[in-house]
Amino acid sequence: MADLNETxxxxxxxxxxxxxxxxxxxxxLTAVRRNMDIVGILLLAVATALGGGIIRDLIIGNTPPNAFxxxxxxxxxxxxxxxxxxxxxxxxxxxxxxxEVTDAIGLGLFAVTGTVxxxxxxxxxxGAALLGMTTCIGGGVIRDVLSGxxxxxxRPGQNLYAIPALTAAAVVAVxxxxxxxxxxxxxxxxxxxxxxxxxxxxxxxxxxQPWYMRTLDAPER
Numbered sequence: 365m366a367d368l369n370e371t372x373x374x375x376x377x378x379x380x381x382x383x384x385x386x387x388x389x390x391x392x393l394t395a396v397r398r399n400m401d402i403v404g405i406l407l408l409a410v411a412t413a414l415g416g417g418i419i420r421d422l423i424i425g426n427t428p429p430n431a432f433x434x435x436x437x438x439x440x441x442x443x444x445x446x447x448x449x450x451x452x453x454x455x456x457x458x459x460x461x462x463x464e465v466t467d468a469i470g471l472g473l474f475a476v477t478g479t480v481x482x483x484x485x486x487x488x489x490x491g492a493a494l495l496g497m498t499t500c501i502g503g504g505v506i507r508d509v510l511s512g513x514x515x516x517x518x519r520p521g522q523n524l525y526a527i528p529a530l531t532a533a534a535v536v537a538v539x540x541x542x543x544x545x546x547x548x549x550x551x552x553x554x555x556x557x558x559x560x561x562x563x564x565x566x567x568x569x570x571x572x573q574p575w576y577m578r579t580l581d582a583p584e585r
Contacts (some may be wrong), residue, residue, distance in 0.1 A: 380417070381440050383473035388413035388444035390467040391507045395448075397463075398511050402449050408510055409445030410438060413470075416502030420478055420495050424485040464565055467504065471525075472557035474500045475532040476550040480540065489537040496533030500557075501526055524564035527571055532557035 391412030395405040414431040421429035431437045478499025482492035504525075505515040517525045532553040539549050563569065 380473070380477045381436060383470045383477060384413040384417075384437050384440045385444045386466045386470035386473065387416075387503050387507075388441040389448065390463055390470060391503070392445040392448035393463050393466070394507055394511050400511075405449050406442060406445045408507055409448070410441045411510060412503040412507035413441035413444070414438065414503065415506035416474060416478070416499040416504075419502040420482065420499045423495060423498070424482055424487065426481075426485065465562065468558045468561040470503070471500045471529055471561055472532060472554035474503075475529045475557045476536055476554045479533045479536040480550065483537065483540045489541040492540065493530065493533040493537040496536065497526060497530040500529035500533070521570060524560060524569050524571060528557040528560035528564070531560065 388409040391408040391410075392405050394412075395408040398404075400408065414437055417437070418429045418431050421427065421431075475496050479492045479496030481499075482495035483489075487495060501515075501517050505517060508515040516522055535556070536550060536553050539545050539553075543549075560569075
């Protein structure tokens with residue numbers, strides 16, 4: 365258990381940087397798929413990686429946001445985007461799965477770190493959970509809008525995206541509020557969000573629809 369706590373504590377410490385790099389790769393790969401130039405690749409990488417955290421910081425009053433005061437975030441995003449600029453990914457990497465997996469990793473890590481930061485700034489458990497989810501999906505929304513797509517979280521019939529983020533963030537918020545929070549708990553919650561997101565892609569899980577939409581989608585006899 366001590367080794368697990370030490371590992372999880374290290375991941376908590378560098379969790380946002382890992383999440384930044386994962387989301388930056390997702391943004392850069394999306395830019396490549398949309399045939400953008402180097403400026404577009406780097407811009408989309410940075411916007412995807414830092415967008416959610418900037419929104420969170422502005423809401424909690426942490427101004428200027430960490431992305432502008434701690435340049436390690438911007439450097440991590442630029443390095444991840446730079447890798448895609450100088451290394452042309454082979455076709456087996458440039459698949460939908462490569463984008464989804466990197467996005468899922470960022471989703472899980474940001475759900476935890478975003479909720480923890482919001483809690484440390486005095487947010488209530490519900491508020492911290494909502495900001496944890498915002499940290500996760502904010503960058504992806506910016507990425508999709510800049511690349512000319514409807515944001516994934518808003519597309520009809522899409523696999524679970526916001527639900528795994530909110531689930532992990534809510535569990536972290538409850539643990540922070542009612543238990544002696546340990547780093548391994550956050551690691552487990554991040555893994556939970558990643559597993560639900562990837563599971564939804566593998567097994568085709570979707571969010572519930574209103575009853576009248578199910579009626580409209582039902583085939584006529």
